[in-house]
Amino acid sequence: MIGAHVAGLAGHHGERDLDKRQNEADRTRMALRSQDSGRHSMYLATALQGELLADAANASMKRFGVVPTPDNYMLWYEYHAGNNAVLRGTMDVFASNGTGFDDNVLHDLHETFISAAREAEIIRDTSKSIQEALRSLIEVAQRAGSDADDFSASLTRLAARQFGDTKDSLRDLVGQLVQESHKMAGKSQSTTAEIRDSSEKIETLERNLAKALAEARTDGLTGAANRKAFDSTIRRLAGDAMNSGDELALLMVDADRFKRVNDTWGHQVGDEVLRHIAATLKRSVRGQDFVARYGGEEFAVLLPFTNTESAMSVAENVRMALLRDPLQLQLTPPMNPLTVSIGVASYEPGDPLAEWIGRADAALYKAKQEGRDRVRCA
């Protein structure tokens, strides 16, 4: 019943993107089957089916801009094989909602439907390293004698806990471990060095885990969020704004005459300019605001709970901050003061996101047309 119903999910919409190639493959297979009445027909059909499925999987991965890694390939192959109706239904939702398949979605899909193997492996490895560190800490603490009794007891308690079944519990555990070691390091002189050494190792593990998760969403040059992070954040914030009815504003910020900077002083100076703008933007906004490098010399800033008027004054602050704290470079010939043009637009619930971004871009264009170094709203 569930299966039949779920199969309908893909069916309701006629030929969905993901289905088109599948239908071609089905037709070809049927044609081949009816032509070939020889004794090898079943074998041939099976072999051909595998090949056609592979083609269909490759074609639709390409259409959605999905990198054909073995993991992704497995997902798409399963989709086109059609044996898992819930997988099909779930992937159809992503295909038809314009969210696309970003790395997080692909990862979750793989974990949910193909196997939990890979993440489990990473967690297992990290857990193992932490356990080793924990064991050596316990040894040190025991050698330190009564001074470290409390510490030793805490460690033993931690070690007895179920280790890292999820990223969060692992992080939680590492956090407690670091805390305990810091406490202990303060208490005992004789063992301080050894304990500091071990707790540093643990902190490094913790940092590596957090860093790997953050890097995928950061622009390497400027340290601002990257385009991928922007695309998912704008959806999330607009969804929240649609639910709550709260205001949400967008600034599109573009460096003035940036091409001239690159042409005159070279790309390294261009890079400095971009880093300076990113830093100025981050300084000029609140913690809940979101700064991203949108592309090239263009930055985007999302301002939750902010109406157009307030967004205009945030933008004006950014513009002024850049004039107040200019980029300090000794250049020949000297560079004119660095300025930006900014376009502002507010989200209206129900607006297509591309249209909203387009309005902010049009306002930015207007600011450029009217002489640069200014703020305009849609």
Place this chain on the structure above:
Amino acid sequence: MTPVNPVAQSIFCLLTDDSPTVRRVARRFLEGSEYEIDEAENGQAALDKCAVRLPDVVLLDWNMPVMNGLESLRAMREKYGRQKPRVVLCTTESGVDYIRDAVTHGADDYIIKPFDAKVLRSKLAGVLK
């Protein structure tokens, strides 16, 4: 109540969301076409309305007070079967787990908020085919 301008075969659509903004936007996108619209502000209220008159299609938020969308969906499927009403989940939840659960429990489709007019109309038309 008879609509002022009754359409030959109007489609009865129940907008279920605790957000007045979402209900207002969805109503604006659907009104004036073949849809006859009613609203409910949580999963239980939607079930109450179903008991009076079964909608052709329900747009169903996930996170709502009193009764959430998934519970409401399960109750509808238990009581009315899988054909009618058609149910489209409409939520900010975009996790694979959520979508899998909705699909498993008989959602006909799933909209990840925010939606625009085109997405809403095509998804509803899609499940009503």
